Amino acid sequence: MKKHPVVNSTEKIVPFDFRTKVPIAKHLSLIGKSSIRDFFELVQNQTDVISLGIGEPDFDTPWMIREAAIYSLEKGETGYTSNLGLIELRKLIAQYVSKLIGVDYNPYEEILVTVGVSEGLDCALRAIIDPFDEVIIHQPSYVSYVPLVVLAHGVPVIVETLEKDGFQLDPVAVEKKITPKTKAIILNFPTNPTGSIENEEKLEAIAQLACKHDLYVISDEIYAELMYEGTHRSIVALDRMKERSLFLHGFSKAFSMTGFRIGYACGPKEWIEAMMKIHQYSILCASSIAQQAAIEALLHGKKDMEQMVEEYRLRRNFLWKNLSSIGLVGNLPKGTFYYFPSIRHFGLSSKEFCYRLLQEGGVALVPGSAFGQGGEGYVRCSFATRFEDLEIAVRRIESWLKKIEKEGKKQ
Ligand SMILES: Cc1ncc(COP(=O)(O)O)c(C=O)c1O
Known part of the structure; x- marks a missing residue:
């Protein structure tokens, strides 16, 4: 147990020095x-x-989206929303995602509106990771994945991607890193920072690995719309993948809405429910104003x-x-x-x-x-x-x- 400063009647009381004594988690x-x-x-x-x-x-941010945010303020729509997010927004997300990746989600129980993909990632990991569970991450990749796995008390396991392969993730290299402790894999295609995407054959092979080894997939597809060659394909749309995948997406990049801090997670009911528990105690709900702006983005932002x-x-x-x-x-x-x-x-x-x-x-x-x-x-x-x-x-x-x-x- 932590010792407190000893104080007796002859000594001056020495204030506790919080700058040096804060017991930062190991x-x-x-x-x-x-x-x-x-x-x-x-x-x-x-x-x-x-x-x-x-x-x-x-x-x-496109003007009508900003205007929707202003209008929501004018109307006084400034209270908490449902923890899951406004149902109108969740219904629009379900339609949008269905068109984008060809997967249908139930807006009542399979979609959670989050504070950006960032919060979605955090909740997704904390919902399924037990201490020392391993999570496979391909690198070079987005800077938050490793820290968020550590914060969830998991162990990040890195698979490097190579320029000569177009920075695609090699399923053979992934399989070599799978152990009985591997719980999940985080994927990010198109990839920040390499701009690469995964071809269908490799995506299929990774999906098969996930099924074979009972792995859960967290697919951060925040750049899905920003594609310059062909159309975006999601691993979540592949056979037997919806039930073991979480699709993360948001408004920051495609709609130029980074400061609104709004995104969403779509996945199996149990996973969303578990994420909801974390979200409701730590965040409560995404900003009501950002949610109104997101509705406008989905209605008229295309x-x-x-x-x-x-x-x-x-x-x-x-x-x-x-x-x-x-x-x-x-x-x-x-x-x-x-x-x-x-x-x-x-x-x-x-x-x-x-x-x-x-x-x-x-x-x-x-x-x-x-x-x-x-x-x-x-x-x-x-x-x-x-x-x-x-x-x-x-x-x-x-x-x-x-x-x-x-x-x-x-x-
Ligand atoms: C791959 C990736 N995921 C997530 C994020 C964070 O997104 P958000 O603004 O929705 O939290 C970023 C931001 O740069 C990113 O590049």
């Missing part, structure tokens, strides 16, 4: 601060920087969303072509708004590369190492950045690369 020491955050604190302290770093749409996707496609083509031609070569992103080229041949670590480019070249990219060890040797360039800035960024990167190449020759 498992938190396993988690570092997000290195993206550290890096962007540096970016903020520097002037004249073009940022291709942030994983956030640069477009304003055209704006498609226009944004078309603009991303043009930017993707521009960035890929122009960065490749100056030595930042990588796979053409099939989805998301990220390009993930290699920087190995420059002889700098991804952190050194990004720090120097920021300070000497005035462009912010994200070091690939932020997305796991397998991301070392790469940088993430976001094309959720307006065209004019992309053009300036390419010119700046080109002259900075010439400078470091000269330096290399002198040595």
Whole structure:
């Protein structure tokens, strides 16, 4: 038990020093601060920087969505909603998801409205993970997966994806990591930061592994609409997968609504019910205003969303072509708004590369190492950045690369 300061009548009372005595939970020491955050604190302290770093749409949220939020405030719709979320919104989500991935969910018991995919991920894991259960995560991937597994008292097990395979997840590599303790696998296609997608054959093989080894799938499909090659396919739609999968999606990326903090989880009734328990005690419900805005997004936001996707496609083509031609070569992103080229041949670590480019070249990219060890040797360039800035960024990167190449020759 923790000792309290000893106090007797002759001593002055020494106040408890909470700054040094707070007994921070031990498992938190396993988690570092997000290195993206550290890096962007540096970016903020520097002037004249073009940022291709942030994983956030640069477009304003379409006006009618913002207007719906304002109108809901005007009407005074500012109370708690049902813990699961407004039923009108859940019904619209059911229709939207049915069109998007071809899977039908019952809006009364199979859908939970969450505070972004972030909260959905957290609840999904805490609902099924017992201490020391293993969760397979493919990397390079989104920075939250490993910490959230640790916070749920699980053990993250990493499977690396490789550039030569288009950063697709290899089912054979997955099977090698399965043990009797493996409970779940987190998938993210299209993938942040690589822009890759999984082909149907591999998706099918992973689904078969899940059934064979009784694994549960948490499928974060937040970039589903941002596809530039073919149409999006979800593992959840494959045979026997609906009953063992949780589909996570939201409004942040496709509808440019990051600050609204709204998303949803669709899955088997028992899983949603368990997530609801966590959600109702920790969050209560997603913001009523954000829920009204989300209703508007689903009713009338499709055209704006498609226009944004078309603009991303043009930017993707521009960035890929122009960065490749100056030595930042990588796979053409099939989805998301990220390009993930290699920087190995420059002889700098991804952190050194990004720090120097920021300070000497005035462009912010994200070091690939932020997305796991397998991301070392790469940088993430976001094309959720307006065209004019992309053009300036390419010119700046080109002259900075010439400078470091000269330096290399002198040595
Ligand atoms: C793969 C992935 N999942 C989840 C999130 C978080 O989404 P939300 O804003 O819905 O919490 C992000 C944000 O960058 C992401 O890239």
